[in-house]
Amino acid sequence: MRLIVGYQATPSGEDGIALAAILARTFNATLDICIVLPCERPVPSKAPVEVAYDDILVQQATEWLAEAMALVPDDIEAEGRLLFDESFAQGLIDIATERDADMIVVGAASDGLLGRHAIGSVTSELLxxxxxxxxxxxxxxxxxQVERLRGITCAVGNRPGAEVLTDTAFELSTEALLPLRLVSLVSIDSRAAGEDTRTRAARERDMAKADDNLRKAFESLPSRTEVESIVAEGNGIEKAVSSLEWHDGDVLMVGSSRLGQPRRLFLGSTAAKILRVLPVPMIVVPRGVGDRS
Structure with missing residues (x-):
């Protein structure tokens, strides 16, 4: 497995390398630590005429890349790369294609809460x-202090293409001998506060639908697969996610929104809500990523 790590000389960049190291140990992966520089930049007015600004930028980025490589643990194979593209995200996508990479890894934006996710401009474009x-x-x-993943949780939905997500989660859990947990999230935020007959009936329908989603997901996996299945409910998706037990070393896998193009990511509203309260890493899987057609 090969992982592309988008690095910037910020704490967010260090977070990305730390997660990449955990994933690398878990899946025996190699890393490409990448800094993306703009293709062309104007020469600042204060710079000496004989000094090309691009040379200054490359020199600084080379130093940043050396610092990034120093963050990679000795037991993990990694290469440092300077890339050039007008878009940081596009530079990562292009190198992922060139290197036939399996995943891109990035850190959260610096304005987020500690232990939580925040989407910056690069991550937003990648998504x-x-x-x-x-x-x-x-x-x-x-x-x-986590060195390897301890388990994979897969958020199961009922939309077309959901089997791609469960297949990917199963493949990763099997490869790394990790326990797999299938979760169906039920939001009851649209229900009235009172437990009248209509409210109970609606809740029962939602729970039955969630159980059916889990059953279909389980049946899509190879026979004799041992997985944990659970329905989590709450007053909103955020509460449902928070009701689950999370441990250091867990990771949540979610599927791309149905609005996204096949084999492209698009973070849907449910996944965005999950991201706001999730205390562990998230892996977003594109629609059709496993299709062979």
């Missing part, structure tokens, strides 16, 4: 156009 799974590190992952 709209990436063709490979995108792993998102919560803010502060660089301080984690």
């Amino acid at each position: 709209h156009v990436a063709h490979v799974p995108l792993a998102l590190a919560p803010r502060g992952t660089r301080h984690s």
Whole structure:
């Protein structure tokens, strides 16, 4: 497995490397630590005429890349790369294609809460156009003592293409001998506060639908697969996610929105709500990423 790590010389960049190291140990992966520089930049008025600004930028980026490589643990194979593109996200996507990478890894924006996710401009762009799974590190992952994943949780939906997500989760859990947990989230935020007959009937329908989603997901997996299945409910998706038990070393896998193009990411409203309260890394899987047609 090969992972592309988008690095910027910020704590967010360190978080991305920390998550990439955890994933690399878990899946025996190699890393490409990448800094993306703009193709062309104007020469600042204060710079000496004989000094090309691009040379100054490359020199600084080379130093940043050396610092990034120093963050990679000795037991993990990694290469540092300077890329040039007008878009940081597009540079990562292009190198992922060139290197036939399995995943892109990035850190959270610096304005998020510690231990939670925050979407910056690069991540936002990647979530709209990436063709490979995108792993998102919560803010502060660089301080984690976790060395490997301990388990994979897969959020199961009822939309077409959901089997691609469960297949990917199963493949990763099997490869790394990790326990797999299938979760169906039920939001009851549209229900009245009172437990009248109509409210109970609606809740029962939602729970039955969630159980059916889990059953279909389980049946799509190879026979004799041992997985945990659970329905989590709450007054809103955020509460449902928070009701689950999370441990250091867990990761949540979600599917791309149905609005996204096939083999492209698009973070839907439900996944965005999950991201706001999720205390562990998230991996977003594009629609049709496993299709062979």
